[in-house]
Amino acid sequence: MATPIPNCRICGTPALEPILSLGDMPPVNSFLNGPADFAKETKAPLAIAFCATCSHVQLTHQLDPKDVFTDYIYFSAMSETIVRWGHQLAARYASEISLKSTQLVAELASNDGCILKPFRSHCRVLGVEPAKNIAEVANKDGVPTVAEFFNHAMGQKLREEHGPAELIMARNVLAHVPDLVDFVKGVRHWLSDDGIFHVEAPYLKPMVDHLEFDTIYHEHLSYFSVTALERLFKEAGMVLWDVEEIPLHGGSLIARGKRQGPAKPSVAQYLAMEKAEGYTANGKLHAFAEGTRKLKTALPEFLTELKKKGTVAAYGAAAKGVVLTNYCQIGTDLISWVADRSPYKQGKLTPGMHIPVVGAEKVLEEKPTHLVVLAWNFFDEIVKQQDAYRQAGGKFVVPVPFPQVR
Numbered sequence: 325m326a327t328p329i330p331n332c333r334i335c336g337t338p339a340l341e342p343i344l345s346l347g348d349m350p351p352v353n354s355f356l357n358g359p360a361d362f363a364k365e366t367k368a369p370l371a372i373a374f375c376a377t378c379s380h381v382q383l384t385h386q387l388d389p390k391d392v393f394t395d396y397i398y399f400s401a402m403s404e405t406i407v408r409w410g411h412q413l414a415a416r417y418a419s420e421i422s423l424k425s426t427q428l429v430a431e432l433a434s435n436d437g438c439i440l441k442p443f444r445s446h447c448r449v450l451g452v453e454p455a456k457n458i459a460e461v462a463n464k465d466g467v468p469t470v471a472e473f474f475n476h477a478m479g480q481k482l483r484e485e486h487g488p489a490e491l492i493m494a495r496n497v498l499a500h501v502p503d504l505v506d507f508v509k510g511v512r513h514w515l516s517d518d519g520i521f522h523v524e525a526p527y528l529k530p531m532v533d534h535l536e537f538d539t540i541y542h543e544h545l546s547y548f549s550v551t552a553l554e555r556l557f558k559e560a561g562m563v564l565w566d567v568e569e570i571p572l573h574g575g576s577l578i579a580r581g582k583r584q585g586p587a588k589p590s591v592a593q594y595l596a597m598e599k600a601e602g603y604t605a606n607g608k609l610h611a612f613a614e615g616t617r618k619l620k621t622a623l624p625e626f627l628t629e630l631k632k633k634g635t636v637a638a639y640g641a642a643a644k645g646v647v648l649t650n651y652c653q654i655g656t657d658l659i660s661w662v663a664d665r666s667p668y669k670q671g672k673l674t675p676g677m678h679i680p681v682v683g684a685e686k687v688l689e690e691k692p693t694h695l696v697v698l699a700w701n702f703f704d705e706i707v708k709q710q711d712a713y714r715q716a717g718g719k720f721v722v723p724v725p726f727p728q729v730r
């Protein structure tokens with residue numbers, strides 16, 4: 325189910341340097357129906373390592389991707405933040421590259437198509453989504469979507485069938501890709517001569533700075549710096565053309581590639597900053613690992629104190645919540661339940677720690693004194709949704725980089 329990774333995913337160097345182990349962890353989407361499923365539950369090592377040659381930070385073990393994606397239960401339209409982001413991207417590119425109705429915009433791992441949807445008023449769209457059940461939802465909803473894993477061969481096939489793409493988006497998917505160079509080669513093949521490859525990926529820098537160890541999970545094989553991304557694009561015959569940071573998911577990069585340069589000044593600026601501030605060396609990563617190990621005891625202690633004075637529940641049965649509760653060994657003794665808006669998770673138990681998942685309405689029904697926001701990357705959105713809870717005296721807890729009441 326999990327295989328060790330012998331070589332760097334970008335440059336192929338063997339003997340990666342171990343940085344942090346989070347122990348044996350269940351796959352973050354393997355929610356259980358009840359105690360009858362406990363015996364079937366599987367766990368696999370979750371740890372990151374550093375490549376001294378290209379500075380890429382990556383997992384030491386990999387799950388079979390087919391186990392992970394075939395029945396993936398995350399539907400993006402459930403987040404208002406993501407729907408809004410789709411509209412912003414469509415407006416941005418409609419003006420930046422003057423999209424025409426004959427031109428093609430594609431998204432890799434397009435989920436339910438909610439990012440591509442607003443592009444439809446400007447151009448042709450095509451989604452590529454490996455999860456068959458989700459591709460079906462997108463197609464029914466009017467976003468043409470092929471249910472396939474993307475790679476170099478698929479890039480060639482899609483170009484033949486649909487023509488070159490002016491824009492290919494890969495939002496939070498590159499980190500999931502086992503064969504990175506082959507994947508980016510497929511993008512290069514499918515892009516038009518002046519086409520843009522738009523990558524969004526969680527950025528290594530805020531992960532390290534803010535101790536966001538809970539963004540590490542089996543499906544995230546890579547933790548990108550700009551330095552590593554630049555090398556990846558080069559290996560695939562592309563140029564890293566532009567870089568910017570966005571606040572999504574605790575701090576993400578938009579890295580944009582083209583088939584040829586020249587690159588914008590942002591690329592050289594980020595490369596110089598990462599080198600000067602130590603994000604391309606191992607020292608900073610070892611400090612991150614040390615901070616994470618401290619939180620492993622600090623967070624349960626913090627919750628134990630809160631529990632003495634009241635009741636504690638959680639919000640957001642997201643992947644990061646599964647990692648955090650398993651690593652810190654937080655179970656129903658500290659958190660009674662976790663509320664989540666996804667009907668696919670409600671009524672189930674979280675992987676590993678078996679915390680019951682309930683509907684969001686439970687927050688107001690039970691009014692726990694403290695609500696731990698496990699999906700802290702959507703903190704503002706959750707606080708807004710749960711304003712009545714706060715008005716009623718409820719308090720939110722943010723677990724990282726150190727536990728605090730907000």
Ligand SMILES: [Zn+2]
Pocket residue numbers: 332333334335336337375376377378379380
């Ligand atoms: Zn490397």
